[in-house]
Amino acid sequence: MFNQMKTNKLILLFAVFALVAGLTSCSKDADDEAPAITQVRINGAAPSDHIHVDAGSEMTLQVTMTDNEELNQLKIDIHPNSDGHSHDGEDHDHGGSAEGDWEVLEVINLSGTSQTVNRSFVLPDDIRGGWHLGILVIDKEGNEAEERYYELEVENDIIPLITVDQINGSEPGDELHVDEGDVITFAGSITDDNGLDHIHVEIYDEDGNEVMEQEYDAAGALSWDLSQISLTFPAMPTEHGELKIHVHDIDDHHSEWEIHVHAH
Amino acid sequence: MRKLALWCALVVMPLMAQAQFVLSGHVHDDASGEAVPGAVVHANDQWATVTDADGRYELAVKSGIYRFEVRHLAYHTDSFTVEVSEDRHVDRRLRPKNVTIRAVAVHGAMAPDMQQPAVRVDALERRMTDGVNYHLGAMLSGIAGVSSVTTGSNAGQPVVRGLFGSRVAVIVNGIPQQTQQWGADHGSDLDPWMAERVSVQKGPAVLQYGPNASAGAIIVEPSAMMKSGNLSVGAFMRGQSVNDGIDGGLRIRKRWERLQLEALATVRDYADLRVPADTFVHLNRFLPLYDERMVNTSGRADGQQLRLRYIGQRSSHRLELRRTFNRYGLFPGIFGIPSVPALAGDGAPRETGLPYVTSEHRSASYHLHTRIAGGELDVDAGWQQNVRTENGPPHGHGNAPVPTSTTALDLDLHSFFANTRYLRGFNGDKEAFFTVQIEHRDSRSAGWEFLVNDYRVTAGGVAMGAEGWKFAGGALSVGMRIDFAAIAADEYRENLYDAEQDIIGTRVRSPGVRTPMQNWSANLLWEREVNVHHSWSVQLSRTARFPSAFELSANGIHHGTFRHEQGNPELLPESGYQIDVQWALRYGKFSAALSPFYGYYNNFIYLDPSGRFSPLPDAGQIYLFRQDEVLRGGGEAVMQWQAHPKAVIDASVEYVLSYNVEDGTYLPWTPPLRTEAALDYILWNKRRANLSLRPSAVFTAQQKRTARNESATEGYALANISLRMVVPFGRHELHFSAFVHNLLDQRYIDHMSRYKLINLPEAGRNFGFALRYEFNSKS
Known part of the structure; x- marks a missing residue:
């Protein structure tokens, strides 16, 4: 009888524990939907995979992004392709190896569910060859959009x-x-x-x-x-x-x- | 009354004794029948000895009536009274305790395989010789409920039911190892050859080992004392094809009457790791892998350990000095901005160039076991220094000047630790314990990169509890612990430069943290042996853990995870509740165990994407430490069947689910469902010589329950095989094994490997061997 009572107590203990744990398991829906880069325009036109730009000229960039809840940041990453790496697993040979120094790493804060950002960059006079332009977007929760990368082919008739x-x-x-x-x-x-x-x-x-x-x-x-x-x-x-x-x-x-x- | 009479007899009778006799015997596990090495046998609190590898003890006593006690941490204390008037042989069987707590034990190369109740586990010997492992995680991975988070073959640490780092303590000979203090992936530097006996505690172990064991503990202990006058010399060597690695060592042990001296030296050398891939992805860049080899992942390591043990009449002492040194290359694809020329390598796969890591551990520890006031006192005290340097090609960010040295990070941690535990019987068959623990850690940081600033932590705890109450047909144990910690991390300001590289100001990279914290934990364990076939245990725990200085104040690129990780000074102590159940059964040659668990944390600390990009060019998004409500559940099922006198079949299944209630996502780095089956078949045996074959298969399911931005992994099946041979000749013994891992050369991505982040698969087919020679002066 006494043992039975103890067993009942143990069962009660379990039940309380399970109840406490169970009550806490009412979860909210996760925002795990990634934002999307819906439109990119370079120098006013929809870009092809590789874009011709001139050293010393101004390049304009327009990016439109959307998210189901709240956008947070846009990163523009321009870096030389001096070592032949790629961003899509394919071999590219556009513009050749980069000559000269030009790097852009710009983070822009975003808000709302849809936003268009306009930026312009003046290319240095003394660069030539292949560059990569990367566009990365994250939302408030940290969901990452599928990034976009473009090949820039910098032509130069200024320097030797x-x-x-x-x-x-x-x-x-x-x-x-x-x-x-x-x-x-x-x-x-x-x-x-x-x-x-x-x-x-x-x-x-x-x-x-x-x-x-x-x-x-x-x-x-x-x-x-x-x-x-x-x-x-x-x-x-x-x-x-x-x-x-x-x-x-x-x-x-x-x-x-x-x-x-x-x-x- | 009977007890009083017995005590009178015990006190008076030995005084009348004259002649000396030998009392000897064996100590066995009551459930499995296996020998219990390392049990302490006391006679009248005056004489003591420790059971050897075969569970054998021997004491020289004068004639008389003696009260003997046999004590072992994993078993209930056994006492008995013997009248000695001639040489006697008395065998005892110990009843295992804390079935849940010590669910898995793996015993050392120098000791035979010890079986836990109804659960047969692989011997450490087999783990060391059926594969080549460079860290404890790899060695223990595959035990049901244990996996390993790895970065290649040379760095990693054990994962217990999906948790690791500052939640799973690695206790080496009584002292917690502190190598994980600079980030969760830095595992123990302990050379697996130094782990003579290992047990894994799956489930909260705060009560015994402190807040760093909130989810489990890996307990490494020395092997049993040898017999008096014995000399043992062992040499061992292993090799494997995936990284042309070779390692080995020499162990010498000598026992005098009361003294035992043990020395061990190990070395290791390995070349760049081969993986079946020709590209990988980092920072959104597709990069080539030349010759299917990860350039500059070669390395070398060495270790030395010296141990002195003394067994007195009432007490035993152990002094230990240990040093391990590792130097290994970092894959240049994950250090800084990866560049194609750096990946081409130098055509010398054994050479290690920049970037590379050196990691050195030095420690001195002391253990005392004695009997005071009718109870047992254990004291562990130790000092350790862990120095880690990360060296890379110097580079500056923004306008900052390019550094002149290659030392990117230089982290130096000193730690002092002391733990005292007093255990005393009361009311006949009950036992009470009282523990006081104190620790101080002091970490310094230098170098031109920043990860975590200088910090100091002083922590301590007091625990008490008792066991042995009868409840609901079983036995009940209860314990409680209170811990405090004072964590002080200094503010770190970095210089700002103008275009002329002149300093124009500073900015705070990491805020200072001054946090006193306290927390409590508790444990309630009920165990019941229903009959000879079934046993149950249920454990309810409240666990507590303090955030580490890294979790509070880090801010930089962690080269173990290739990510920018940022601390959060607002973190509160983490606490959770867990229930662990184990049901074990045994019918003749078949045994099985089922161990489900379920846990709830109110404020689980984890790394979550912040939604902000790192300002550093060689990183993507910042990962920030956060706290959320988390539910965890899962368990393991294991079985063993001796199908034939020469064949034993083992199988296991394990599963873990970790769910973030507040965020509605899963937690990262959760091991997928895994099943393993193996057959041990003795091809030939004659006396002590034998030849056996062990084919095994591992099925790992896909893992789609991933955290935000964490990539899912596909399921895979691996086939392995090993052949073992033991050849004794006189006092010499030769063990040889040959193995093939991943026999079918399967290309797979391990969900727990950091290389998953760069889309790199694990090693392909791996051939290896292990050779061990041992000489014992007496058998």
Whole structure:
């Protein structure tokens, strides 16, 4: 009898516990619906996968977003495609590798269930090649919209264009292996619509100290052949360094090309 | 009256005794019949010894009448009286206690497999030799209810019923390990070879181990003392193909009459991990993986452990020094903004370049066990230092200058811990305990990145309880604990620079936190053995945990999760209620157990997307620590059947559901439904030599119950096989095993792997071996 009473008490204890737990399980509906980017216009037009833009020009961007409850933030992320990564798993080769510095990372606060944001960006004069434009949106609860990425192909007729086809008879890779005293030959060209002024070939050690510098006068030519460079590799104080070709045109616009060197 | 007479006899009779005799015997588990190593056998409170690996004890006593007590943490104390007038052999059987609490125990390489009531569990030996694991999480993963949250093969930690980090304490020889203090993914640095005996407590363990064990505990204990005069030398080595990893070590143990000295040294070296993938995704960028290898994930580790044990007549002492060192590369795809050239690697898969982590643990601990005033006193005291550095290519953000060093983060934590537990019998068969625990942690942070600032935590707790009341045909235990913590994290201000890189001001990156907190926990356990076939246990617990300094004040990119994680200084102590039930049955050669649980937390702390983007370019959305009402439920079912004298079949199923009531979403990193079945088949055995085969299959279901923005994972099936051989020759013993994991080379994404975030699968088919040689001077 006594044991029976104790058993009943235990059952009661369970029941109270289950009830307390059960009462708390009345949940609200989750807002797990992601916001959506409904329209993007670049320079007033619906963008294709890759967009041609000019260095030095203004690029306008219009983004319209919606959410079932409350939008919170828009992030605009413009970064160079200097390493060949992609945002959709496909190989792209639009615009080539990015030259010059240009990055935009802008976060804009949003509100309401629908909003259109207009932004404009002035592209620097000294960039050229492939950039990525990313548009990311999150709502108040942190639900992430399916992001949009576009390939920007930045064309530039302001700064000189350096095209290195070959070094020592082969395509330039990520690194140039050299010994002291090696003669380095180049194949390729430098072009500029306004006329080239002068060309510097420079070698720096690992600490950024200049080891060697050569200067060539281009005398206003529209095109200059890289085979004119005559370079004997000097003694390097460090194992690694950089080789740079630095070009100025007659309007003092300049561009630079560089390769990592590994001295043996 | 009988008791008084007995005590008189015990006091008087030994005085009259003269000649010395040997009292020996074995201690066995009453439910399973297996040997119980590590039980302390007392004779009249004057002599004591500890049972060895075979559960054997031996005491030299003079003739007389003795009251013996056999004590072991996992069992009810057994006492008996023996008259010794010649050499005697007395075997005892211990009744297991806290069936729920110690639902799983895995015992050490140096000790035989100990079976828990009705639940057969894999021996630690098999876990160490049927696979290659570099951390406790990987070693214990697969025990029903235990999984592992991992970042590749070299970093991870155990997950108990879906919870981990500061909710699952890793108690190594009495001292909680503090390596997870800088983020939930930093597991214990303990080399699995140092874990001689491991048990897993599934369910709240605050009462015994403090608030950091609010959801469970992994308890690592030293192996049993050897017999007097014994010398044991062991050497071990393992290798596996997925990362060309090799590890091994040497263990020497020597027992004198009262003293035992143990030394252990381990080393490990591994190359870049192979995974069956050629692309991954991070920060919305699709990036290549060259040669199906994760470049720069190689590493090395070493560890040393020295232990001195002394058994006196009334007390035993243990002093332990340990050091572990890990150096491993971080996959450059998740450090900073990933770039394709950095992923190409250097063609040297064993070399570790930037970015890399070094992690060093040093500790000294002392354990005392003695008898005072008719009770037993256990004292654990320890100091530990954990230093973690993350090194990467220097980079500055915004206008900030580029740093000159490669040290991105340098975290240095000192911790002091002391725990005292007093246990005393009363009213015949009841026992009461009283525990006082105190701890101080001091963490310093340096480097050009910021994650969590300098902080200090002083915490302590007092617990008391009693067990042994008869209730509803079973036995009832009750306990309560009060904890306090003073958490002080310093404010961190970062410099602001103009375009000329001059400092133009500062801004608060992490606010200072000064928080005194207190909380309480309680436990009510009822156990009943219905008959020889069935037993029940029900445990009701209130659990309590304090938010960690990381949860309160972090603000930076956590390279373990590749995310910007931000603390919340408003967090309150977390508390919850849980019910754990276990039903175990055994019929002849078949045994099974069912262990459901159900829990409710009023303010569960978790990382939730904040709805705000990180200002850092190498991160997406900020993840913020929040508290919400959460319901958790699930359980495990395990069975074992000896189908044939040479064949044993094991199977288990486990499931966890974690639901955020306020938000209406599921909690992240919840392990999916998992089923495992294995057959142990002895191909050949002769005396102590044997050859056995163990095919096994693991079925993991899809996990679609995910948190906001967390990706779902598909189900998969894995097949594994291992072959084991034991060759004894004289006092030497050679163990060899060979294994193939993921036999069918299945490509799958582990829901609990951090690499899920970058869409990287787990390793493919993995071949490996393990070799262990042991020499014992006496058998």
